[in-house]
Amino acid sequence: MFKRYWIGSVIRHPIINDLKTLKMKSINLIKGCLVRAAGLGLLLGLSISAGAQTTDSTVTEEAEQPAPIKKIKPAKNTFASIWIIDNQTVMVPNKKTFEMDIMHRFGTAGNGYKDFYGFFASSNIRLGFNYVPIENLLVGISLTKSFMTFEGFAKYALMKQTKGKYPVSISYYVDAAWDTRPGDNYVHNSDEWMYFHQVMIARKITEKLSVQVAPSLTHVNYVNGYFKPTTTPSGKDTNVVAGERKHEHFAIAFMGRYKITQGMSVIVNYDQPITKHASGNPKPNISLGLEVGTSAHAFQFFIGNYYHISPQRNNYYNQNNYKEGFPWQSGNQFLIGFNITRLWSY
Amino acid sequence: MILPLVFVGGASFTLLTQKEPWPVPDKYNKMTNPVKGDAEALATGKEVWTKHCQSCHGKAGKGDGSKAAQLKTLPDDLSKADVQKQPDGAFFYKTSEGRDDMPSFKKKIPDQEDIWAVVNYMRTFKK
Numbered sequence: 001m002f003k004r005y006w007i008g009s010v011i012r013h014p015i016i017n018d019l020k021t022l023k024m025k026s027i028n029l030i031k032g033c034l035v036r037a038a039g040l041g042l043l044l045g046l047s048i049s050a051g052a053q054t055t056d057s058t059v060t061e062e063a064e065q066p067a068p069i070k071k072i073k074p075a076k077n078t079f080a081s082i083w084i085i086d087n088q089t090v091m092v093p094n095k096k097t098f099e100m101d102i103m104h105r106f107g108t109a110g111n112g113y114k115d116f117y118g119f120f121a122s123s124n125i126r127l128g129f130n131y132v133p134i135e136n137l138l139v140g141i142s143l144t145k146s147f148m149t150f151e152g153f154a155k156y157a158l159m160k161q162t163k164g165k166y167p168v169s170i171s172y173y174v175d176a177a178w179d180t181r182p183g184d185n186y187v188h189n190s191d192e193w194m195y196f197h198q199v200m201i202a203r204k205i206t207e208k209l210s211v212q213v214a215p216s217l218t219h220v221n222y223v224n225g226y227f228k229p230t231t232t233p234s235g236k237d238t239n240v241v242a243g244e245r246k247h248e249h250f251a252i253a254f255m256g257r258y259k260i261t262q263g264m265s266v267i268v269n270y271d272q273p274i275t276k277h278a279s280g281n282p283k284p285n286i287s288l289g290l291e292v293g294t295s296a297h298a299f300q301f302f303i304g305n306y307y308h309i310s311p312q313r314n315n316y317y318n319q320n321n322y323k324e325g326f327p328w329q330s331g332n333q334f335l336i337g338f339n340i341t342r343l344w345s346y
Numbered sequence: 347m348i349l350p351l352v353f354v355g356g357a358s359f360t361l362l363t364q365k366e367p368w369p370v371p372d373k374y375n376k377m378t379n380p381v382k383g384d385a386e387a388l389a390t391g392k393e394v395w396t397k398h399c400q401s402c403h404g405k406a407g408k409g410d411g412s413k414a415a416q417l418k419t420l421p422d423d424l425s426k427a428d429v430q431k432q433p434d435g436a437f438f439y440k441t442s443e444g445r446d447d448m449p450s451f452k453k454k455i456p457d458q459e460d461i462w463a464v465v466n467y468m469r470t471f472k473k
Contacts, residue, residue: 073457077393094456207389262396295398295454345453 074160078169078204079212080293081341082130082138082155084255085269086285086306086314087214090171090202092138092157093130096346101128101142105307105337108320109327118335126309148180149310161204173198177310191222196312198253208259218249218312226279245277251315257291265291267300271315283321285314300339303327307335368445370436377435381459383466391467394460398451407471417447425471437465 079089082099093099107121115121123145130140136157143150153175161169175196179185186192195218202212223246227239255269271285289302305320325332381387395403402417404410407424414421422429441461444450455461 071459073459076390076457076460094453096453207393262393263400293397294401 072163072165074162074166075169075204078161078202078210079257080265080291081298081300081339083298083300083339083341084212084257084267084291085287085289085300085302085304085337085339086309086311087212087253087255087269087271088155088171088173088198088200088311089212089255090157090169090200092136092155092171093132093343094345095132095135097132098344098346099128099130099140100342101126101130102340103128103309103337104339105309106335108307108333108335109303110325110329110331110333112330124307124309144309146308146310146313149308149313150178150180151310152176161202168201168203170202171200173200175311177312186222193221194310194312194316195219196315198311209256211256212254214253214255216251216253216311216315218251218315220245220247220249220312220316223247242278244279245316246275248275249277249282249316250274251282263292263294265293267291267302269304271306271318273315280319282316282318285318285320286322296343298339298341301336302338303334303336305333305335368440370432370439374435374439375433377433377438379434379438379462379465381462381466383469387463387466388470390460391463391465394455394464395467398454399464402447407468419447421448424468425473427473430469430472434462434465434469437468438462441465 079091082089082091082093083101083103103126105124107115107118107123109117111118111121126142126144128140128142128151130138132138138155139153141150141152153173155171155173157169157171159166159168159170161167173196175198177194177196179192179194196216197219198214198216200212200214202210204210223243225241226244228242229237230240231237251271251273253269253271255267257265257267259265267289269285269287273282273284283305285305287302287304287306289300289304291301292299305322306314306318307320308314308317320333320335322334327334400411401413402409402411403421403424404414409421409423411421424430438458438461440448441455441464442450442452442458451461455464
């Protein structure tokens with residue numbers, strides 16, 4: 001035991017690199033010790049002392065120093081989460097990360113104290129589950145209270161901002177939403193489906209400031225119809241059935257994050273509808289909030305106009321208008337909401 | 347009668363609070379930090395520290411983070427000389443692998459350079 005501990009401890013000495021030299025020195029050292037040792041107690045004491053060293057991780061001198069490496073890698077943490085309020089960001093978590101999202105939107109704050117600024121009004125909730133099975137690909141499902149919307153979605157990181165190579169990060173997001181409310185709400189099953197495509201282009205401008213622009217296309221299988229007065233080629237006045245809205249709707253989102261501390265950021269978002277419909281044009285959305293990111297969570301707390309959470313329904317159907325007043329004014333159509341994300345690494 | 351109870355109670359308390367040594371494989375002890383501790387690396391290290399470490403270890407590494415009181419084993423004060431005398435490789439190993447209350451970060455921080463960067467940042471706690 002004595003020999004093993006001594007050799008073990010000397011092996012750890014970083015100055016001695018050559019194993020043979022080390023063994024010889026150790027053996028000589030042991031011999032010297034045996035001659036000089038006064039008794040078993042001293043030997044035992046040395047053994048204990050040496051044994052303690054085997055669990056000591058201290059090495060004060062280092063081996064040869066290689067040249068420090070400096071590889072150019074993609075920009076990290078452009079955003080703290082896959083969300084900024086109601087829109088996806090370019091971010092895809094690390095491979096084999098499982099994520100659970102809880103998203104909540106209260107009612108509009110315009111009624112003031114009557115429903116305590118929307119806190120006691122009818123709310124909307126989304127539960128989402130995402131997983132990253134391979135590098136850069138996120139897949140997930142969710143269920144949202146509004147229209148009992150079941151969604152399946154995927155996001156792929158096409159390009160990552162890299163100094164001298166790519167000036168921006170680009171991701172593509174696709175989402176299919178299914179209105180699963182029980183009852184005969186539609187004639188055909190296919191009428192229950194809406195689709196959403198979005199390309200996200202983001203740049204981390206500084207360590208504190210990141211921005212993103214994200215054009216999107218919503219496709220809706222079912223639109224309401226109306227009788228449109230028209231004149232036939234023979235000159236007869238008649239009505240034909242026409243869609244109140246188009247099946248395709250284009251929009252664009254702008255968003256940004258500014259870090260006010262290492263863990264807290266201000267987040268902003270603006271959604272502008274582009275396609276013009278015959279009636280019921282959706283309203284733009286302005287939202288502003290705070291985000292706190294930790295090792296496994298992101299918390300976002302904000303005000304905005306979007307209620308439906310499901311992106312296609314927000315972009316196509318939003319009727320909350322920011323022009324109806326500031327959030328503190330009576331009749332305004334802002335609502336309070338929060339997002340919580342939880343990550344698990346496998 | 348009371349005296350043995352006090353003794354037993356005291357011994358139990360000692361056992362509960364005593365920290366087990368945390369041996370580090372030689373391979374890690376001999377590792378050198380490949381990331382230069384410049385301003386950029388320290389900024390990365392600070393970001394990683396704030397996100398992943400600060401809640402338990404505290405802002406200045408003193409083991410006084412907001413979650414520290416819930417842990418079975420209080421984190422070491424990283425500013426102390428006997429902690430700081432450990433080689434960079436030991437810090438890297440303990441951060442990567444974890445033990446008991448200290449989680450493994452090799453999956454949460456998949457880029458090893460980020461772990462080395464946070465090791466550099468931990469050196470700034472030295473008194």
